[in-house]
Structure formats: C-alpha cells, structure tokens
Amino acid sequence: MPTHLTEPGLPGILKKLGSMTAIRDTYLVEQSLLRTLGPLLGVLETSLYRVDDNGVVLRALHHARTMVTEEDGVQRVAERVEEIANDQNIPSAVRELLDNVRLLGKPCRRKTGNDLLICYPLRGGNELCGYFVFQRDREVTPVEDAIVNGVLEVFTNYYELLDTSQRDQLTGLLNRYSLETNLDRLWNLLSIRIHDSENENSRRDKTPKTYWLGVLDIDHFKSINDTYGHIMGDEVLILVTRLLQSSFRQSDLLYRYGGEEFIAIIAANDLESATLAFERARKKIEEFQFPQVGHVTISGGFSGADPRVLPQEVINRADSSLYAAKHAGRNRIFHYDTLVKEGVLKEVASGSIDLF
Numbered sequence: 001m002p003t004h005l006t007e008p009g010l011p012g013i014l015k016k017l018g019s020m021t022a023i024r025d026t027y028l029v030e031q032s033l034l035r036t037l038g039p040l041l042g043v044l045e046t047s048l049y050r051v052d053d054n055g056v057v058l059r060a061l062h063h064a065r066t067m068v069t070e071e072d073g074v075q076r077v078a079e080r081v082e083e084i085a086n087d088q089n090i091p092s093a094v095r096e097l098l099d100n101v102r103l104l105g106k107p108c109r110r111k112t113g114n115d116l117l118i119c120y121p122l123r124g125g126n127e128l129c130g131y132f133v134f135q136r137d138r139e140v141t142p143v144e145d146a147i148v149n150g151v152l153e154v155f156t157n158y159y160e161l162l163d164t165s166q167r168d169q170l171t172g173l174l175n176r177y178s179l180e181t182n183l184d185r186l187w188n189l190l191s192i193r194i195h196d197s198e199n200e201n202s203r204r205d206k207t208p209k210t211y212w213l214g215v216l217d218i219d220h221f222k223s224i225n226d227t228y229g230h231i232m233g234d235e236v237l238i239l240v241t242r243l244l245q246s247s248f249r250q251s252d253l254l255y256r257y258g259g260e261e262f263i264a265i266i267a268a269n270d271l272e273s274a275t276l277a278f279e280r281a282r283k284k285i286e287e288f289q290f291p292q293v294g295h296v297t298i299s300g301g302f303s304g305a306d307p308r309v310l311p312q313e314v315i316n317r318a319d320s321s322l323y324a325a326k327h328a329g330r331n332r333i334f335h336y337d338t339l340v341k342e343g344v345l346k347e348v349a350s351g352s353i354d355l356f
C-alpha cells in the first residue's frame, strides 16, 4: 500500500532513533519503533507481535497513519495505536507468515492480493521475542533491508536494557518502579480492553472483561529469614514467584511490590472466578514443600481494577483487605467489597479505609 505522506530521509530516521532511545517506558518504545519504520518503508500500517518462549503471541501492537483534513483545510497526519492482548484475532495469513519466520529464523514474505505481507523476526539475544510485520506493493530493497535490520537491532538492544531496569533482580518480576511509572498507561489499557471486549466486533473474543488487583504477602517472612538465614529467605522468594507465575495466566501481570509483597493484576469474568484464581495461588503455595523451610503461606487482599477508580485507590483497597487477612489469622485472601459489605472494613469519604 503506497503512502502519499512525505517520507523522512536518513537524517529523519536517525532523529527518530534518537527520540526512541530517549524514552524510558518499554511500551512507548515499541510504539516509537513502529512510528520510525512505517514512514521509512513508505507504509501506513505496521504491527509488532510479542511472543513467549514457545512462540505464542502474547500481544500485538498495530500502528496506523492517515491523512486528515482539518476544518481550516490544513492536512495533518493522524496516528492510531491499537493493542490487542492475545492472539485470538490474528488473521490467518499473518499467523502463517509468523510461523514461517519462526521456523526459518529469517525475514519472510507472502502475497496477499496485489500486495506483499512482509515479516521480520525480533530477537532478544538469540531468542525469538517477536515479529515486525507490514504490507506493501513492492519488495524490500537491499538498502531498506539493511536499515530495517539495523533499526530492529537498536530497538531490541535498547528494549532489553530498559526491561532489565524495570525488573527485580532476584525474581525477574517487574518491579515497583515499573508498576508505579506505568500505572496510568496500564489503567488506560484496561479501559481499552474492557471497551473492546464489550464491542460488537469482539463478541467472539473470550478475553474476560473485568480485571482484579491483588496484593499478596508471604506470612511470617521475617521469621523464615531469622530461622533459616537470608539466602534461604531469597530462595523462598524465588520459589513463591515461580508458584505464582505458574498459577496465574501468562497474560496476567505480576509485580514484586516490596520485600515479600507481590501485586497481581488478573483478568477474570466475575468475582467468583477472581476468587478462585487467587485461592488457587494461595493453595498452591500452602501445599508446596519448600526445601528445608517446609510450609510457607501467603495472605492477600484484592479489589476490582476498575479503570474509573484511581489506581492508587485500588491498591489501597487491596492493601487494606490484605491487612484484614493478616488480622484474621493469615493464609487467606480477602475481597475488598465483601469486607466492606460485611462491615469488616469501613470506606470513608476520602477513599481511605478504617479497620473496625
């Protein structure tokens, strides 16, 4: 698909690369990559697919540019970025192309009507971590190919560096800094996902349209450290992380929020499913035999991650519920609204919570 927009030359691309590496948010860097490569290749639409270790698409980012004419007759470029949380809506032609790239380990293309659908692999180290896809009416020239490969390499190296700074070194989970800097973006994303799944077009989309935020905390962790030493304490933290990761879905988000405190943001259809998901995680840890230490339990509190409520308020609600769970004897996970209904927690006007 040819574009009628003015395309930047090499100085423009270098400037965009400079801007891309000035960004400190991994999601915005991904958008910036698409903004850089679209004009370079003379296409209006580009996509980025992120995959897990098994090649399953975790999310897709689509970027589209259009020329719009303002009321005063002035033309400007309008940009739209769309994020899809899973691989249910990937067109079959794209899916087949992604599979080819994964199998062959190099860029591939296939014909769709008069156009070519072209896909480049993204590599983090030697591992395939995603795909860059676009469609246009002509082949990629050797010069374009070299530039695309160069830009993708700068992108993946920079992305990895940023990603490392957003992760906790011990557990590999996203850290508190990353949660706090991304809360607003995350909240926007939740409202888009909820809006999308309510949309006529996404009727077949099985993604649950409600999200839940839980604060989970290891019980009596200080005494684990005191009895078995810090190294054993670290080992427990790593094992609890792995158990939580294997209990929640790949698409759920898990953060290390403090020393022995985690935040999980999970998708579930209703309160019953959310309760089951958090309970499954609690039980999984309760039933696990930790080397030397034996049994370890967690307590938690959770609340609906309603995008209309300020994110910090939702964290406070979950945190107060966690406090109530500790107060009630630990090894249990409480739901905020239920506690308010039962009169265990009182919601005060400011949004802060009093425990009776």
Ligand SMILES: Nc1nc2c(ncn2[C@@H]2O[C@H](COP(=O)(O)OP(=O)(O)OP(=O)(O)O)[C@@H](O)[C@H]2O)c(=O)[nH]1
Pocket (backbone or CB within 6 Å): 170, 217, 218, 219, 220, 221, 222, 223, 225, 229, 230, 231, 232, 233, 234, 237, 258, 259, 260, 326, 330
């Ligand atoms: N080994 C290890 N310990 C940590 C780490 N971060 C925090 N801690 C310890 O975690 C302990 C948390 O203790 P407390 O906040 O008193 O809570 P607790 O003992 O779990 O008690 P409850 O939460 O009330 O059940 C402290 O002793 C911290 O030193 C870490 O990265 N590794």
